[in-house]
Every structure is written in structure tokens, then in C-alpha cells.
Amino acid sequence: MSRLSFVLDGEPRTVEADPTALLADVLAGPAGRPSVRVACDHGVCGACTVLVDGRPATACSTLALAAEGRSVTTVAGLTEDGAPGPVQRAFIEAKGFQCGMCTAGMILLAEAFLARTPDPTRTEVRRAIGANVCRCTGYRAIEDAVLRAAALKRGAAPSPEPARPDEIAKTTGQPIFTTDLKLPDTAEGALLRSPHPHALVRAVRTERARALPGVLAVLTGADILALPHPTYGLWVKDQPLLAVDRVRHVGDPVAAVAARDAATARAALRLIEVDYEPLPPVATLDDALADGAPPIFDGPSPGAIPPHGAGVTTAKEPAPNVLYRFRHMVGDADEAFARADHVFTDTFEVSRMTHAALEPIVTIARPMGEGLEIWSSNQDPFLLRQDIREILGLAEHAVRVRTLPLGGGFGAKSFCKLEPITALLALRARRAVRLAISMDESILTLSQHAGRLTLSTAVAADGRFLARRATIQLDGGAYADASCLVADKAGYRVGGPYRWEALDVTAEVVRTTTVPAGSYRGFGGTQASFASESQVDMIARRLGLDPAEIRRRNLLAPGEPYRPGDSAIDCDLAAGLAAVAARIGWGERAASASDTVARGKGLAIGFKDAGGQGRFAQARVKVTAEGDAIVSCATVDMGQGASELFRRIVGRVLGLDPARVARAEIDTDQTAFDQGTHASSATAVTGEAVRRAAEAVRTRIFDFAGRRLGADPADLALAEGTIRAGNTHTPLKRLVLDYYGGLSAEFTGEGEVKIEADPAAALNAPIVYWMPNWVGAEVEVDRETGVVRVLHLVTAADAGHAMVPEAVRGQIEGAAMQGLAQALFERLDYADGILRNGTPQTYRLPLATDQPAAFDAVVLEQGLGRGPFGAKGVGEAGILGVASAVANAIEDAVGVRLTSLPFTPDRVLAALDAKAQQPAAEAVE
Amino acid sequence: MPTPQPHPALPARPVALPTLVGHRGRHAMPPFTVHTAASFAEARRLMTLRRARPLAGGLDLLNGLKTGAGPADIVMLERVAGAATIAIADGDLLLGPMVTHDGFATSPAARARVPALAAVWSEIANLRIRAQGTIAGNLLAGMPAYEAAVLLAAVDASLDSLAPDGTSARFPVAALGTPTGAARPFDHLVTAIRVPCTPLRLAYDRSLRPALSVAVALTTRLRRTVSIVVGGLHPRPIVRRAHVSDLDAPGDLAARLLADLPLATVPFAGSPFYRERMAAVLAARLLAELAR
Known part of the structure; x- marks a missing residue:
């Protein structure tokens, strides 16, 4: 030193x-x-x-x-x-x-x-x-x-x-994130990861690592096998905490170490010897589904698929290397296709992105009493408690999870990840252990789903949609994580916001020896929207219809059920389309800057359900004698503005400046229960629970004040901690001190929301709310280089009623940039099963300079939301429609259709070359 | 004066720890020793005696160490007298090894003597990297997508250096090898980048980075000479020079000069031959720009 x-x-x-x-x-x-x-x-x-x-x-x-x-x-x-x-x-x-x-x-x-x-x-x-x-x-x-x-x-x-x-x-x-947290006497954890995409693990020798001074614990697959439940995953629990006898992707954890510091932990990793017997990698969908493909799992995995509703059948592990199959049928597709005037079949390929949340995935576990105290940068404190309890065989009350605000998530920090192995390290080391993985490791931990979507759409002569058949194959990577649910969502959303007589959709998750795929902003909706909105445009052009008009003819109307048995559309899709079309100047064509570039415009309506499935959330609101409030709920703030939303909801109900409302930290021992921060549910589900809790505490205050003032509670009002009864204003504090004495008191109200199951709905519960993303894009395509510049991007979402307008706008803009990056360049680049850009230096993230020259994020408040005060979430909306709008604009500009993401210059140029060689127009079937 | 010899106890090779998948990072850095030098001679001596690697801005050297491999000794040039200066000698602009991108682009001397190069240099990298990263470091990092080599080769710059035996040497940037290649001055200590103050016109296109970038320079001192430099396809830029009478057909000229462009060896995620084709397209556009 x-x-x-x-x-x-x-x-x-x-x-x-x-x-x-x-x-x-x-x-x-x-x-x-x-x-x-x-x-x-x-x-x-x-x-x-x-x-x-x-x-x-x-x-x-x-x-x-x-x-x-x-x-x-x-x-x-x-x-x-x-x-x-x-x-x-x-x-x-x-x-x-x-x-x-x-x-x-x-x-x-x-x-x-x-x-x-x-x-x-x-x-x-x-x-x-x-x-x-x-x-x-x-x-x-x-x-x-x-x-x-x-x-x-x-x-x-x-x-x-x-x-x-x-x-x-x-x-x-100020320190606010888990990564900032410094507990005394904390060891550092580290994971040894597989260099092979697919291999048998013949032996793991740890003696030298264990003998290294400063090493406190070393775990391998043998330790994992002794656990009550050594695997995790949502629905299908196929991911071992550490590889037991096989590794299934590069980066698969094989051993874990806790040591006195990070350098010692990594030095110990270098002393662990692993004998691998490489197996053939299963790199792609085609590799996995080929006859005789090497099976990635030898037998059925633990876990089960929950019940689904009308028209849906599901199958767990129905075929080799197929993790899950979801099928949704509405009406008689055969009959509708038979009488169609046109049938169009197109295939689309979507790439996968990494989340790249800037705060690393970090967990600190500390032995406490019979169990553990855990801090984790995770979106799901209560699910985490449940998983750790099951995996480690602990009592639920002995697991205490605390969650601080996250430094970005986008899905990477949902569900169980590295928390159980950190907990096990802490139990073995008998001291607090911190496991903070690098961004390189995060890239190897979870990704978005790549996939292939084939859509066959039956259309009447007037452009009316009759039926759609869809086959969706998602690359789930090595382990299930949340893939089954993503397949549900991709399958259910692929019809888009349109009216159909019949649908027959199959969505499969295919296992490959690549990074596991799971939650990612949009959650299957991004993939489905890209395919659907691209094909809608292609159909319009083939039929000689205006792409805006064909959408208008088929859009669902407000109040109309999305699908039979499901909830009604709670937005005005046509009005949103009109708003975006006006802003992008639809129908007008600006002159190109030179002969080598061409301009074009595209529209799209990305669409997804939101709010989760059958969700349950609780909230608690306390009011102090001063009239200040504290709201407790378990939605994790990761920059989406949830805490401020809750403050404003409480403030509105209690007549209180939101600055006087505090958000309590999340602690599963203290905080009201929530099923997790997913599916843009914070506003509509947890926010509604908060509203109800605030109303409950207000009722208690009015009951109390009514008794003290001799007034009917119904005649009372509350403003900034003062009770108003007619023309009399009485501070709440005075009433409290008069009755409870100088030691004061508080009032507490609780609220909850449960979306009841309903088997008439395809996903076994009605959708909470609908999330449209209307997009207009104007692009300029360089015919010589294939470079696509987005000159103007208009992206709109419906907030129902925007409780925190600046947060709503920020969510739309941020999601749109992710969508734009996926459209133009961002992807995990696999070649022969090997990830070629798995570092922050080689993986290109969007920068400020990647923004469109003109970028309009439009917050619509269509007033039909069923959340608190009519509010709806928008967190995922902005990503949904961007890629298809850009694809549609490219075709408008230069007449070529890009069906694979991203639209890199070389791909655009290749498409232009192909068009030049085969200029004949596609025939209408 | 006898040539300094490495300490016999030092390892013959730099430190290289076994690769850990996913663990590139500061916690993976191998142990190393940092030396500071007050003069080029002292730095040269440390490089020889300790097999130390010079550290200027440090971005690439430290990031290399994060892979678990790198030199066991580092000598910081930050306090070397004159290392951050921009001077004029023999009609050339001399940039010390600690001159940053920003320092060069905003230097009054650079703007006066090599205005086209200074103007282009203000566009490369970003605000943070321009403030910290050095031109010499960029040049010697051996990263194919880096831009200093492309631009300096286009203007016929060279490196002044001290060889391991302390003698002075000079290398044209266009002839630089790679850190692991045979033609390398990478065991030398760069004391200055020498940029000719020759009047020239320079155009540069970095819009397709990191796939490729292209610089075109036109000098008219004795004869009209065009230099086309293509970076990103190979570990070192490809340089093509020709004397030309006019630039009336830039597309033809670009195609002719780049006709024998060797197939790219740096991996690329996109379509085959795209970069080779784009080299000609961008070069033609830049030539047309210069012709205007």
C-alpha cells in the first residue's frame, strides 16, 4: 500500500x-x-x-x-x-x-x-x-x-x-443501489463458467482452490445435488444452481467460490480443474430440431405448466429439444382459409438483445438465525423468498429479502437468478457473501428470445382479415427461465390489435446450447409485433391498399373483446393511428437529398397485453399524526418512476402534497406482498392496490375524526393533514393528541388487487389492460451503402391518464431507443454457436448520437384505462412497434422487404442487390 | 554506453493467467508493478531493464490487463518531460506520446499547420476518450477499428522512437506492423509522432465503423498524389497511393486503386465482401468530395 x-x-x-x-x-x-x-x-x-x-x-x-x-x-x-x-x-x-x-x-x-x-x-x-x-x-x-x-x-x-x-x-x-451496499465482514463470491457450449462434466477438482489462503467456501455440482430442489426456473425448473454433469452453454456456472476478496476468489477459480467431454453444440433452431439432433436434456425436467383457458392447449417438453408448446385456436381456421380471396405466407426472423442494465446483477446474502438475510438487485423479492426457501429447504419466515432501487433491469433481474447460489455460499462460508457479476457475465446469464415466425394470413378481397395461422419458434437457449410464459405471450399477441374470425397459433420454445433467454421488455410482444406489423404492411402493398387504411379496416374497437372471453379493448386504436399518421406526415413524400438515397415512411401498431396474469398485489399506507403518509408495496423501482407514481396516488386520495408521502424500502418481513415487478403491472395492479390502501386509511381517519368532531364521516374532507368539516378546519394532529395522548398514533390502511381466474379467457384470467404502441417512421436509405437513417420517429402510447407525465414520456422514449437499436444494429451475434460480441466493447449499445434526427414521444391519454384514476402502464410499449415501422418505411423507400432483424447496411444492400437481379413484382396469391 | 540488459530474474514473457470465461475485468488483472519516469531515457531504461510497457492514456493497456494477461511492469509516461507537447521541427509537427486526441484537435499549432487533419480529428472517438486517450496509444493498441493509423497513414506520418538499445529510429505509420507481427516497433518507445505539414486536402468517412473507415488525402506539392487508406478490414490499414492527373472519375479511380484489396481478415458479422465493396464506394465519394 x-x-x-x-x-x-x-x-x-x-x-x-x-x-x-x-x-x-x-x-x-x-x-x-x-x-x-x-x-x-x-x-x-x-x-x-x-x-x-x-x-x-x-x-x-x-x-x-x-x-x-x-x-x-x-x-x-x-x-x-x-x-x-x-x-x-x-x-x-x-x-x-x-x-x-x-x-x-x-x-x-x-x-x-x-x-x-x-x-x-x-x-x-x-x-x-x-x-x-x-x-x-x-x-x-x-x-x-x-x-x-x-x-x-x-x-x-x-x-x-x-x-x-x-x-x-x-x-x-448518494448510495442507493445494491451495488453500493457495503456490509461489514463480507466475502466476495465468484463463479467458474463453462468455456464449452455443450459438454459433459466428468470431474471437478477443487482441492487446490480450497487450500488457497483466504478461500472460505467452494461449491460444485456435487453440493447442489444434496439440496432439496437443486434447480430453478419459472414453471419448468430445469436450471441447476451449478452444472451437475453437463454444461449447456458458454458461461454455464460450474463452480462457485467465496473468498476474502474478489481477487482471491478469482485466483481460486483458476485453481479449479474441470474435465470436460465436449458434446456437439446445438447452436440454432434448425440444429435443435433436426432429426437426430443431440438432446440437450436426457429426461423430463421438474416443474409444471399452470392451467390455461379457452382455446389453449399446452405441452411441456413435447419433443426432443422442445421445451414447451402453446397452441391457441379461435374459430374455424380451415373454413376461413377456404373462403379467403387471398392467403399470404411470410416468415420473419428476430434477433436477440442483451439487457445491458448498468447496475450489475448483485446479491448479498448473510446468514441470520435459522436462515438468511438477502439483498438483491432483483425485481421479485417475494418470488425470490419462495424460490430460496424451496431450493435450500428453509422455513419461509427464515428468509428475508430486501430490495433497493435497481440500476436498470429490462427483464434481466426478474425471477430467480444467482441469489440461491449466493445464499448457499453464505451458509457454507458462515458469513455474508456478495456476488456481483460483471457485464460480461450478465451477457452470459440471460437474453431476449431470438426466433422465427411464419404467418399465414387469410384476407378477403376488401382487405378484411379473416384468419391467421402462425408458427412461432423461440430460441430459449439452454434453460427455461421464463421462456414458457414468453411463448404464451408471443402466441397470444401475434394476431395484433385486429379482429379475426379464426386463429390457429402455435408457439414453441426450442432449446439450444446458447445463453438462456427469458424476460425482456416486450416479453414476446416485440417479436410478435415485428412479424405481424410487417406482414400487415406487406399485405396492404400486395393488395394495393394504403397501409394505414388496411389497419383501420381491421382494428378492434374500444369495448370490443380482444379475443372471445377476454377483456375489452381499453384504447382507441384508430385515434392513435390517426395521431401518429398526422405527425409523420403520412401520405406526403419529401424529396431525397441525392440520387443515391431514397426516403420512405412506415406505420405500425405494436400491441401487447399488460398487467400480468391473474396478478395479486397488496399495499399498505400509513398516515402519521402530522398527516404525512408512508406507502409500502413491493414494486421495485428501477427507473420507471413507480415510487413517484405511488406517492402521487396516495397524495391524490389523501389530499396531500406527494412530497409528504414517503416510499418505504422493500423488505419481505415488512412490506405488503406483491407477485413481482413484471408486465408493466406497477401502475394498473400495484398502483390500484395503493389507491385502495389510501382510501382505506382515509376511511379510518374519517371514522376517527367523525367520532371526535361529532360529524358524519361522509361529510369530511382531508387536505394536507387537516380535516375539513363544513367550514371548520381541524388539524389531524390535534385530534390525535387529544385522543391518543402525547405519544401520538398512526392510521393504517390496506388494499389489494386480485385478478380473478376465468377459464373463459385464453390465458385463464382476463387481461388487465391493453398496451398499444403506434409508430410512424421516416427513413432515408442509402442505395450504395445500405445505411438506413431514421429521420423522424414518432412513437405513441396510451397512458390512460398520465399520473407522472415525465416518467411516461421517458418510458416511451427509452423503450423506443431499444426498439430502434434492435431494428438497426443491436444483437447478440452468434456464429456456429459461439457468441462473437459478448463484451461491452464488442456489443453495440445505442448512444445519444443514434437518435433519430427528429424524435417525438407522444403520450396519449385516451381515458379508458381501468387502473387508478384511469391510469395504465406504458413501460414496455415503446419497444413494440419500432422495428416493423422501420421495415415498412424501408420498403416504402426502396421497395425491398427486410424480414430479419437487424436491418444492417450489408443486409439492406443485399436485399437491394437481390431486387435488382429479380425485378419482377411478387404475385398476389 | 553499454546497452541495458533485462534483469535475469524477470520472466521471459509477460504475465498471462488462465482465461476465465466472463471474468474480464479489474478483478482479473494480474499483479503488476507501476513505475514512473521523468524522461524518455528513464522510461526507455525501465522498458529494457524491467521489460516494462509504456502507459500513456492507459485505456487499452489497462483493459488488456483485465483479460488476465499483460506486462508485469508498466512505466507511466505521464510525467515524462515533453511527452505531452506539440512542437514543430524540420517542417513537421511533432506530437509527444502523451498528446491526447483532444489536445491535438484543439491545438493552435495543429490547426494552423495541419488544419485538415486537426478538423477530422475532432470527430473521432468521443468527449471522454478524446480527453484521456492518446494518439500514440490509439496507434499502438493494435485494434483494427481504431482510427489514428488510418488518418496518420493518409498524411504520411511517421513515428520517432527509441529502440531497445537506446538508439533513435523512425517508422512510417503506413509501414507499421502489429503488436504480435514481425514488422513491429512495439518494443520501441515512441517519443513523437511526426506529421508532415505538407499542404493537403483530406476527407474521411467513419460512418460504417467499426466495419471499416476510409481516408483519402490529396497532395499537390510536387505531383498530384492521392492516398486512399482503408481501416478496419485488416489488423493494419491498407494504403494505396497513386499519382493522378485529375479526379474527374472518382469511382473509376477508387475501383482501380482498390481492385486488389486483399480479403478482410478481421471478423465481420455481416455479408461477405460487403466491406471490400464499401471501401470503394466510400473512397469514390471522398474523392468526389475532394474534387469539388
């Missing part, structure tokens, strides 16, 4: 540090700056950006020694008298963040940029912040924030609106 002296946030500072330590570790460790968070650990994302002598530096890729004698500024150093400084205030005013993981780095980047460019244009800002990655916002709000910061620095008056505590925490660098 050596002494390192520098000026930290304006104060001279000397710390003891290893001279080879990286600046990020010194700042986050001995220097006490938790805001310096390492995300990609590759110098790519910029989350760990600090300023060294005023210039931005990537702290994960800078030796601490380089800071010797210099001035280092972290985001904490930008505060003024403890309050947010101008750039921080601007980020708060412009809502320039969601989860907050990138925020410190973005603010410091902006600070450095504005020091040199005090009056920037939006284009200059876009280039500047294009240095860092934000996976949540879509960047528009960050640009707004930097422009606002420039104005504040030039002397503009700050907004009088007070900042929320979470906003101050995120912008000033």
Missing part, C-alpha cells in the same frame, strides 16, 4: 491505496465516493466518469496513481452548500435520468462539456453525451438537461419546484 494524495472535490485528501489500483476502486472505496460506480468495466459506458483536472476520465480504466497531485471531481463535488449545483439541478428539472446508474457520469460529462461549450446547440450536446451510455432514457431528456444546465450556468432562474429525495440522491451521488 502507498499513500495517494490528491484534491478530491475541492478538499485535499490522502488515502492508502495499492499503487496498481484503479481510480474507480480508490474513489468508491477508501475515498468514500459511492457514486463512482463501475458498470461495463471496459471504459465503454462511462458510468464511472470523473473529472481529473477538469477533464473527463474513465475511472475504471485509469490508474489511481495518475491522480496523484491532481484535482479529482466526482458528482458529489458539484454540489453547492450541500444542495445540487447547476448541472445537477438541470438534470432534476429536465428529468434527465431514470434509474440513475449513468447519472453521475452523465452530469460530470456535461460539466466538462459546458466548461468549454457554454452555449451549445442540441446537436453539440448530442455529440457530447454520446460518450456515455444510458440504457433507460432514450437520451432526449438528458439533452434537455444539458441545455437547461447551460441556461442555469448563464444565469437563468432555477425552477421553484422542489426536488424529490430520490432525485437529489441520484444526482448528488
Whole structure:
């Protein structure tokens, strides 16, 4: 160790540090700056950006020694008298963040940029912040924030609106995430992962690792076999905590180590010897389904498929390498196809993305009494408690799960992941163990589903849709995770928001020896919408119909059931389409800039159900004598704005400024139950439970106040902690102290929502609400290079009633950027079963500079939602329709149809070449 | 003065730990020692005696260490006198090894002497990397998609260096090998990048990075000479030069100069031959731009 002296946030500072330590570790460790968070650990994302002598530096890729004698500024150093400084205030005013993981780095980047460019244009800002990655916002709000910061620095008056505590925490660098959590005496965990896509594990020798000083526990498949339930997964539980006798994808965990520090844990991993016997990889859908394909599992897996409803049949592991089959039938498809004037059959291929949440997947488990206390960056604290109880054979009361806000999720942190193995390490090591995996490991942990979708659509002469047959094959990767449910959703959504006489849809999950696929924003809806909305456009063009018109003729109307037995459409699909068409200038064609480029426009309506299946959520609201409120529920805030939503719901019911409503931390010992943060259910399901809880506590307050005031509770009103009875205003506190005495009291109300099962609905419960995504895209295609530029993107969603408008807009924009990236470039690139871009440096994420030149996120409030005050969620909407709208615009521009994602320049050019060689138009069947 | 010899106790090769799938990161860095040098001579001596690798901005060297492999000794150039300076000598612009992308692009001397290159340089990388990353580091990182080699080869830049025996050497950037190849100055200490202040016109297209990037330079000092440099297809850029009388048919000229472009060896996720075809397309566009 050596002494390192520098000026930290304006104060001279000397710390003891290893001279080879990286600046990020010194700042986050001995220097006490938790805001310096390492995300990609590759110098790519910029989350760990600090300023060294005023210039931005990537702290994960800078030796601490380089800071010797210099001035280092972290985001904490930008505060003024403890309050947010101008750039921080601007980020708060412009809502320039969601989860907050990138925020410190973005603010410091902006600070450095504005020091040199005090009056920037939006284009200059876009280039500047294009240095860092934000996976949540879509960047528009960050640009707004930097422009606002420039104005504040030039002397503009700050907004009088007070900042929320979470906003101050995120912008000033307070510790808020699980990755920031530092418990005393905590060991570090690490996983040894398979280098083979498919192999038998013949032997695992751990003696040398166990003998390494500082190693506290080493686990292998043999330890896992001794557990009551050694596997996990949603529905089908086929994923062992550690590989037992076989590895099924590169990155499959084979052994786990707990050691005194991270370096020792990795040194121990290097001492573990594994004898593998490689097996043929099963890399693709075709490989897996070929006759004689090597089976990835030898026998049936544990778990069961829950009941489904009318028209649906399911099968678990119905064929070799087929994990699951979902079939949904409505009406008589044979009859409808027989009388169709046209039948169109098209096949589409979707790529898969990685989630790339900036906060790593991190779990800390600490033995406590008969069980464990767990902190995890997971969306499902109660499901996690249940899984850990089952897997480890513990009593449910002995497992306590705490969840802090997540630094991004997008599905990566749903359901059980690495928590059970961390818990087992902690039990074996008899001390707290922290397992924080790298972004490289996250890429090897879970992905979106790639897939192939073949749609046959029967159409009447007037363009009316009659029937659709669909075959969907999703690449589930090596293990089930949530794949079966994703198949349900893809299958149920592939008809889109249209009226059908008949449907016959089969959706299968196929196992391959690739990264397991599971929850990803859109959850099957993205894949289904791409195929369906592409084909709708193709059909329109083949029939010579306006793509907008063919949609209008077939859209479901408000109040009309989506499918027989299901809930009614709660949005005006035609009105949304008209709004987007108007904004994109549908029907008008702008001149191209040159002969080598062509412009075109496309429309799409992405569509999915939302709110989950048969969900149950509880909430609790407490009101103090002062009239302040505390809301308790288990929806995990990961930047979507759930906490602020709940505050506003409570505030609205109780007549209270939301600033006086606190959100309690999530702790399964304390918090009201929830089935998890999925399916954009926070607003419509948990939010409704919160509303009911707030109403319940209000009723209790009125009952109490009525008794004390001799008034009818029905005649009372509540405003900012004061009871109004006619013209009399009485502070609640006075009534409480009068009755309960000086030791005071509180009021508590509880609320819950259960979506009742109904076998008349295909998925065994009516859909909570419907989530449309109307998209208009204008593109420019370079005929010589195949480069597609999105000139204008309009993306709209229906919030029903937007309780937190800025959060709604942010969700739409952020999801749209993910959809745009998937359309144009983002994918996990597998070749012969080997992942070729499994690092943050090689996996391309969208940057600010990837935004469309014009980007309109439109928040519609169509007022038909069934959630609290008519609100609906929008968290997944924005991703649904983008890719198909871009594909449709490309065809409009240059007459070629791209049916495989992403539309990379080489693919576009290949399509143009093919068209040039075969210019004959497709015949209508 | 006798040539310094490596310490006999030092390992013959850099440290290389077994690869751990998914564990590239700072916790996987092997142990190493950091030295600081106050002069090029001291840095050169440490490189020879300790087999140390020089560290300038550090981004690529440290990220390389995160794979578990790398040098056992590092010598920081940050405090080497003159390492961050931009000077003029013999009609050339000399960029010290600590000159960052931003330092070069915003340098008054660079803007005055090599305005086209300075202007293009303000577009590469990003705000954060431009502030921290050095041109020399970019050049010697051996990453095919990196841009310094493309642009410096286009303007016929060279490297001044100190060889292991302390003698001075000079290498044209266009002739640089790879860190693992035979034609390499990678055991040298770069003391300056030498950029000729020759009047030239320069155009650069990085729109298809990392698949490829293309630079075209046109000089007219003695004869009209066109340089086309294609980066991203091979470990080092491909350079084509020709004397031309005019640029009336840029497409033909690009096709002719790039006709024998060797098939790309750097992996690419896309269609075969796309990059080779695009090299000609982008080069033709850049030539047309220069012709205007």
C-alpha cells in the first residue's frame, strides 16, 4: 500500500491505496465516493466518469496513481452548500435520468462539456453525451438537461419546484443501489463458467482452490445435488444452481467460490480443474430440431405448466429439444382459409438483445438465525423468498429479502437468478457473501428470445382479415427461465390489435446450447409485433391498399373483446393511428437529398397485453399524526418512476402534497406482498392496490375524526393533514393528541388487487389492460451503402391518464431507443454457436448520437384505462412497434422487404442487390 | 554506453493467467508493478531493464490487463518531460506520446499547420476518450477499428522512437506492423509522432465503423498524389497511393486503386465482401468530395 494524495472535490485528501489500483476502486472505496460506480468495466459506458483536472476520465480504466497531485471531481463535488449545483439541478428539472446508474457520469460529462461549450446547440450536446451510455432514457431528456444546465450556468432562474429525495440522491451521488451496499465482514463470491457450449462434466477438482489462503467456501455440482430442489426456473425448473454433469452453454456456472476478496476468489477459480467431454453444440433452431439432433436434456425436467383457458392447449417438453408448446385456436381456421380471396405466407426472423442494465446483477446474502438475510438487485423479492426457501429447504419466515432501487433491469433481474447460489455460499462460508457479476457475465446469464415466425394470413378481397395461422419458434437457449410464459405471450399477441374470425397459433420454445433467454421488455410482444406489423404492411402493398387504411379496416374497437372471453379493448386504436399518421406526415413524400438515397415512411401498431396474469398485489399506507403518509408495496423501482407514481396516488386520495408521502424500502418481513415487478403491472395492479390502501386509511381517519368532531364521516374532507368539516378546519394532529395522548398514533390502511381466474379467457384470467404502441417512421436509405437513417420517429402510447407525465414520456422514449437499436444494429451475434460480441466493447449499445434526427414521444391519454384514476402502464410499449415501422418505411423507400432483424447496411444492400437481379413484382396469391 | 540488459530474474514473457470465461475485468488483472519516469531515457531504461510497457492514456493497456494477461511492469509516461507537447521541427509537427486526441484537435499549432487533419480529428472517438486517450496509444493498441493509423497513414506520418538499445529510429505509420507481427516497433518507445505539414486536402468517412473507415488525402506539392487508406478490414490499414492527373472519375479511380484489396481478415458479422465493396464506394465519394 502507498499513500495517494490528491484534491478530491475541492478538499485535499490522502488515502492508502495499492499503487496498481484503479481510480474507480480508490474513489468508491477508501475515498468514500459511492457514486463512482463501475458498470461495463471496459471504459465503454462511462458510468464511472470523473473529472481529473477538469477533464473527463474513465475511472475504471485509469490508474489511481495518475491522480496523484491532481484535482479529482466526482458528482458529489458539484454540489453547492450541500444542495445540487447547476448541472445537477438541470438534470432534476429536465428529468434527465431514470434509474440513475449513468447519472453521475452523465452530469460530470456535461460539466466538462459546458466548461468549454457554454452555449451549445442540441446537436453539440448530442455529440457530447454520446460518450456515455444510458440504457433507460432514450437520451432526449438528458439533452434537455444539458441545455437547461447551460441556461442555469448563464444565469437563468432555477425552477421553484422542489426536488424529490430520490432525485437529489441520484444526482448528488448518494448510495442507493445494491451495488453500493457495503456490509461489514463480507466475502466476495465468484463463479467458474463453462468455456464449452455443450459438454459433459466428468470431474471437478477443487482441492487446490480450497487450500488457497483466504478461500472460505467452494461449491460444485456435487453440493447442489444434496439440496432439496437443486434447480430453478419459472414453471419448468430445469436450471441447476451449478452444472451437475453437463454444461449447456458458454458461461454455464460450474463452480462457485467465496473468498476474502474478489481477487482471491478469482485466483481460486483458476485453481479449479474441470474435465470436460465436449458434446456437439446445438447452436440454432434448425440444429435443435433436426432429426437426430443431440438432446440437450436426457429426461423430463421438474416443474409444471399452470392451467390455461379457452382455446389453449399446452405441452411441456413435447419433443426432443422442445421445451414447451402453446397452441391457441379461435374459430374455424380451415373454413376461413377456404373462403379467403387471398392467403399470404411470410416468415420473419428476430434477433436477440442483451439487457445491458448498468447496475450489475448483485446479491448479498448473510446468514441470520435459522436462515438468511438477502439483498438483491432483483425485481421479485417475494418470488425470490419462495424460490430460496424451496431450493435450500428453509422455513419461509427464515428468509428475508430486501430490495433497493435497481440500476436498470429490462427483464434481466426478474425471477430467480444467482441469489440461491449466493445464499448457499453464505451458509457454507458462515458469513455474508456478495456476488456481483460483471457485464460480461450478465451477457452470459440471460437474453431476449431470438426466433422465427411464419404467418399465414387469410384476407378477403376488401382487405378484411379473416384468419391467421402462425408458427412461432423461440430460441430459449439452454434453460427455461421464463421462456414458457414468453411463448404464451408471443402466441397470444401475434394476431395484433385486429379482429379475426379464426386463429390457429402455435408457439414453441426450442432449446439450444446458447445463453438462456427469458424476460425482456416486450416479453414476446416485440417479436410478435415485428412479424405481424410487417406482414400487415406487406399485405396492404400486395393488395394495393394504403397501409394505414388496411389497419383501420381491421382494428378492434374500444369495448370490443380482444379475443372471445377476454377483456375489452381499453384504447382507441384508430385515434392513435390517426395521431401518429398526422405527425409523420403520412401520405406526403419529401424529396431525397441525392440520387443515391431514397426516403420512405412506415406505420405500425405494436400491441401487447399488460398487467400480468391473474396478478395479486397488496399495499399498505400509513398516515402519521402530522398527516404525512408512508406507502409500502413491493414494486421495485428501477427507473420507471413507480415510487413517484405511488406517492402521487396516495397524495391524490389523501389530499396531500406527494412530497409528504414517503416510499418505504422493500423488505419481505415488512412490506405488503406483491407477485413481482413484471408486465408493466406497477401502475394498473400495484398502483390500484395503493389507491385502495389510501382510501382505506382515509376511511379510518374519517371514522376517527367523525367520532371526535361529532360529524358524519361522509361529510369530511382531508387536505394536507387537516380535516375539513363544513367550514371548520381541524388539524389531524390535534385530534390525535387529544385522543391518543402525547405519544401520538398512526392510521393504517390496506388494499389489494386480485385478478380473478376465468377459464373463459385464453390465458385463464382476463387481461388487465391493453398496451398499444403506434409508430410512424421516416427513413432515408442509402442505395450504395445500405445505411438506413431514421429521420423522424414518432412513437405513441396510451397512458390512460398520465399520473407522472415525465416518467411516461421517458418510458416511451427509452423503450423506443431499444426498439430502434434492435431494428438497426443491436444483437447478440452468434456464429456456429459461439457468441462473437459478448463484451461491452464488442456489443453495440445505442448512444445519444443514434437518435433519430427528429424524435417525438407522444403520450396519449385516451381515458379508458381501468387502473387508478384511469391510469395504465406504458413501460414496455415503446419497444413494440419500432422495428416493423422501420421495415415498412424501408420498403416504402426502396421497395425491398427486410424480414430479419437487424436491418444492417450489408443486409439492406443485399436485399437491394437481390431486387435488382429479380425485378419482377411478387404475385398476389 | 553499454546497452541495458533485462534483469535475469524477470520472466521471459509477460504475465498471462488462465482465461476465465466472463471474468474480464479489474478483478482479473494480474499483479503488476507501476513505475514512473521523468524522461524518455528513464522510461526507455525501465522498458529494457524491467521489460516494462509504456502507459500513456492507459485505456487499452489497462483493459488488456483485465483479460488476465499483460506486462508485469508498466512505466507511466505521464510525467515524462515533453511527452505531452506539440512542437514543430524540420517542417513537421511533432506530437509527444502523451498528446491526447483532444489536445491535438484543439491545438493552435495543429490547426494552423495541419488544419485538415486537426478538423477530422475532432470527430473521432468521443468527449471522454478524446480527453484521456492518446494518439500514440490509439496507434499502438493494435485494434483494427481504431482510427489514428488510418488518418496518420493518409498524411504520411511517421513515428520517432527509441529502440531497445537506446538508439533513435523512425517508422512510417503506413509501414507499421502489429503488436504480435514481425514488422513491429512495439518494443520501441515512441517519443513523437511526426506529421508532415505538407499542404493537403483530406476527407474521411467513419460512418460504417467499426466495419471499416476510409481516408483519402490529396497532395499537390510536387505531383498530384492521392492516398486512399482503408481501416478496419485488416489488423493494419491498407494504403494505396497513386499519382493522378485529375479526379474527374472518382469511382473509376477508387475501383482501380482498390481492385486488389486483399480479403478482410478481421471478423465481420455481416455479408461477405460487403466491406471490400464499401471501401470503394466510400473512397469514390471522398474523392468526389475532394474534387469539388
